[in-house]
Amino acid sequence: MNQPILAVSGVDKTFTMHLQDGQRLPVVHELAFEVRAGECVALGGASGAGKSSVLKMVYGNYATSRGSITLQGRSGAVDIATAGPRQVLAARRDTMGYVSQFLHCVPRVGALQVVAEPLIERGMPAPEARERAAQLLTRLAIPERLWSLPPATFSGGEQQRVNIARGFITELPLLLLDEPTASLDARNRDVVTELIRGKRAQGTAILGIFHDAEVRGAVADRVVDVELFAAVTEAVA
Amino acid sequence: MNDAQPLLEVRGAGHAYGDRYGCRDVDLDLWPGEVLAVVGESGSGKTTLLGALSQRLSLTEGSIRYQTVDGTVVNLAELSEAAVRRLWRTDWGFVHQNPADGLRMHVSAGGNVGEPLMAVGWRHYGRVRAAAAEWLERVEIPVDRIDDAPVTFSGGMRQRLQIARNLVVSPRLVFMDEPTSGLDVSVQARLLDLIRSLVTELGLAVVIVTHDLGVARLISHRTLVMKDGRVIESGLTDRVLDDPQAAYTQLLVSSILQG
Numbered sequence: 436m437n438q439p440i441l442a443v444s445g446v447d448k449t450f451t452m453h454l455q456d457g458q459r460l461p462v463v464h465e466l467a468f469e470v471r472a473g474e475c476v477a478l479g480g481a482s483g484a485g486k487s488s489v490l491k492m493v494y495g496n497y498a499t500s501r502g503s504i505t506l507q508g509r510s511g512a513v514d515i516a517t518a519g520p521r522q523v524l525a526a527r528r529d530t531m532g533y534v535s536q537f538l539h540c541v542p543r544v545g546a547l548q549v550v551a552e553p554l555i556e557r558g559m560p561a562p563e564a565r566e567r568a569a570q571l572l573t574r575l576a577i578p579e580r581l582w583s584l585p586p587a588t589f590s591g592g593e594q595q596r597v598n599i600a601r602g603f604i605t606e607l608p609l610l611l612l613d614e615p616t617a618s619l620d621a622r623n624r625d626v627v628t629e630l631i632r633g634k635r636a637q638g639t640a641i642l643g644i645f646h647d648a649e650v651r652g653a654v655a656d657r658v659v660d661v662e663l664f665a666a667v668t669e670a671v672a
Numbered sequence: 673m674n675d676a677q678p679l680l681e682v683r684g685a686g687h688a689y690g691d692r693y694g695c696r697d698v699d700l701d702l703w704p705g706e707v708l709a710v711v712g713e714s715g716s717g718k719t720t721l722l723g724a725l726s727q728r729l730s731l732t733e734g735s736i737r738y739q740t741v742d743g744t745v746v747n748l749a750e751l752s753e754a755a756v757r758r759l760w761r762t763d764w765g766f767v768h769q770n771p772a773d774g775l776r777m778h779v780s781a782g783g784n785v786g787e788p789l790m791a792v793g794w795r796h797y798g799r800v801r802a803a804a805a806e807w808l809e810r811v812e813i814p815v816d817r818i819d820d821a822p823v824t825f826s827g828g829m830r831q832r833l834q835i836a837r838n839l840v841v842s843p844r845l846v847f848m849d850e851p852t853s854g855l856d857v858s859v860q861a862r863l864l865d866l867i868r869s870l871v872t873e874l875g876l877a878v879v880i881v882t883h884d885l886g887v888a889r890l891i892s893h894r895t896l897v898m899k900d901g902r903v904i905e906s907g908l909t910d911r912v913l914d915d916p917q918a919a920y921t922q923l924l925v926s927s928i929l930q931g
Binding site: 450451452453454491495496497498520521523524542543544556 | 706
């Protein structure tokens, strides 16, 4: 039980920009931290320090240049840094969820369905999944008259809340959050804070970027400062 | 079916036109329920690869192994022509870029969808027609058009009809060659959405060739980037598109118009 859900060890990330004469942009070097069940770890550091890149490496969205990112799933461990596409997809289905800053809209699909989909894809009967989606949308103050409409037409704040509902509806061991409260008003920010605390209480491990200091203080156990692992920029001749 | 086995296992595959290779050294595995996008500009070898995978072009070198419905793995090059034809009737589909290449343009819509069923032994006219009507509905073609020929249909409707004609026999593997590229943008989005939901619902394995990275992002799990007949990068679609490693992939990604 005390095994970390996420163990990042010796991780380097360098972008090689082939269109700029192969210029190398080092982001992090020897990054190491762990997140355990029921723990919420915030990634800290100035804008541009590489916080989002770290989240994206953990999710398998960015390649890891070196090191290991070990995820402890319900059916064993996987190193996302070296895993093949099918293993990463399996980890996304069974072990980790990701709430991005923006909703990637699927054309023509209504909000309720957008939120219920992750449960249906994991085998829950559609009526039950939609019932849960309705509860979450209600909690996030999305009016019922919007539920059947595609979120592409919603305001930024409404889209973000639909996005949060979609990310929070599953119960996975690890949740990755990229600025979940950006573009939310105070009331909805409090609802999201409560949702995060609820996940923690259920034993979900959380790794997140929280720009808002108040939210961060309310949800995070500790902060991993990404700047402490900044890679030294290589001199460009 | 054995889920621990890929449906298609391609090793060192190449096809040469005379002494020039259209594609070469291609390794890939395709699993049941997986959508693989093959991207690259024209001349990159992606259509040649699709031709070789679907047995429309012979392999000059390498091998393609296919897991049949009863779980046995066969080497496609060793199958008889009759066995390959049987695969086309029951296991495989091919969606052409131009619907006219995959449809019988002067036969009714119902006939186009019903014909593959008759080819696998359906004889009862009423049932064939009912199945055809059901499929027209699934691809969002008004059922009252069932007796009209596709020559009277719009481009988007023709393409949806071609998809119905391919999926009506519940194939396991469908090849698609630029299925959306001849269509208006709004029609494209609708068609992609339809393909996406049908693929998930039916658990199809799909190899889709496209020059449009947006199409790859919307419907594929994995992406293979081709250039000069070779695979230069492959991986999870969002990884390939958001953190491309190869110089050429970076160029492709940076050339997308931001929408």
